[in-house]
Amino acid sequence: MSAWDSLTYFPNWQIMNKKFSTEQLAFSAEGLIPAIAQDALSGEVLMMAWMNKEAVEETLSKGQVCYWSRSRQSLWRKGESSGQTQKLVAFRYDCDADTILLKVEQQGVACHTGRRSCFYNQVDNGEVAELLPIETAPSVLYKKKEK
Amino acid sequence: MSAWDSLTYFPNWQIMNKKFSTEQLAFSAEGLIPAIAQDALSGEVLMMAWMNKEAVEETLSKGQVCYWSRSRQSLWRKGESSGQTQKLVAFRYDCDADTILLKVEQQGVACHTGRRSCFYNQVDNGEVAELLPIETAPSVLYKKKEK
Numbered sequence: 012m013s014a015w016d017s018l019t020y021f022p023n024w025q026i027m028n029k030k031f032s033t034e035q036l037a038f039s040a041e042g043l044i045p046a047i048a049q050d051a052l053s054g055e056v057l058m059m060a061w062m063n064k065e066a067v068e069e070t071l072s073k074g075q076v077c078y079w080s081r082s083r084q085s086l087w088r089k090g091e092s093s094g095q096t097q098k099l100v101a102f103r104y105d106c107d108a109d110t111i112l113l114k115v116e117q118q119g120v121a122c123h124t125g126r127r128s129c130f131y132n133q134v135d136n137g138e139v140a141e142l143l144p145i146e147t148a149p150s151v152l153y154k155k156k157e158k
Numbered sequence: 159m160s161a162w163d164s165l166t167y168f169p170n171w172q173i174m175n176k177k178f179s180t181e182q183l184a185f186s187a188e189g190l191i192p193a194i195a196q197d198a199l200s201g202e203v204l205m206m207a208w209m210n211k212e213a214v215e216e217t218l219s220k221g222q223v224c225y226w227s228r229s230r231q232s233l234w235r236k237g238e239s240s241g242q243t244q245k246l247v248a249f250r251y252d253c254d255a256d257t258i259l260l261k262v263e264q265q266g267v268a269c270h271t272g273r274r275s276c277f278y279n280q281v282d283n284g285e286v287a288e289l290l291p292i293e294t295a296p297s298v299l300y301k302k303k304e305k
Contacts, residue, residue: 101280
């Protein structure tokens with residue numbers, strides 16, 4: 012990982028001589044922290060999901076993004092069933108250490124609906140607009156699961 | 159609002175003939191929904207905060223971003239005390255309608271530490287790096303409050 016991304020250069024970047032551990036993150040009462048995934052190349056915000064301590068550690072050690080699925084109550088290795096994996100480019104967290112920002116290389120589409128990003132709904136003058144088309148049908152994305 | 163931003167063009171954009179109401183959003187048990195603020199021009203992710211129904215409605219009607227402060231338990235009109243306001247450029251929400259993405263024009267700095275973005279900590283090979291310098295001292299940002 013390096014101190015720039017495709018959108019921004021950080022001339023004042025400095026190592027703080029501080030080891031990172033998950034103890035420094037502010038997890039919720041349920042042991043979770045929100046993680047925003049952003050396309051490292053285009054800057055498009057792709058999705059938001061949750062991580063627990065184990066998901067943070069696995070993401071950092073393997074370099075592939077792993078969330079915590081609140082509905083399944085298990086680790087969610089992004090792309091495990093769909094093939095739409097996220098390779099970690101940079102791992103950041105905010106001033107209060109209660110939100111994570113992941114810069115990722117997205118394989119295929121990020122959204123389970125088959126769209127590039129989950130944020131395809133826009134409110135325009137009180138009406139809903141859809142910004143993004145379905146690029147890959149969910150039946151294709153999840154064909155392995157359906158067998 | 160229009161169907162493009164500085165980073166992405168949406169050729170397949172379409173109005174869905176569906177009126178928007180906050181009933182369509184999936185608020186948490188506490189009546190809150192996370193909102194990501196992204197610089198409309200640079201694509202930089204600036205911060206993540208929470209909104210309740212009233213904050214969503216005010217943001218859409220006034221065109222200035224208003225959050226819900228969990229610590230103060232009150233509406234948080236961003237920039238009210240610091241002057242660092244966020245003008246709404248686009249209001250989006252995700253596939254599950256449980257996260258909001260705001261494209262904003264940020265006045266000054268987004269972070270209460272005086273940095274452009276709240277996401278200035280990066281984990282690099284197990285160490286913490288700081289990417290962004292303090293642009294405006296908090297004592298200057300909050301001088302009105304301190305009087």
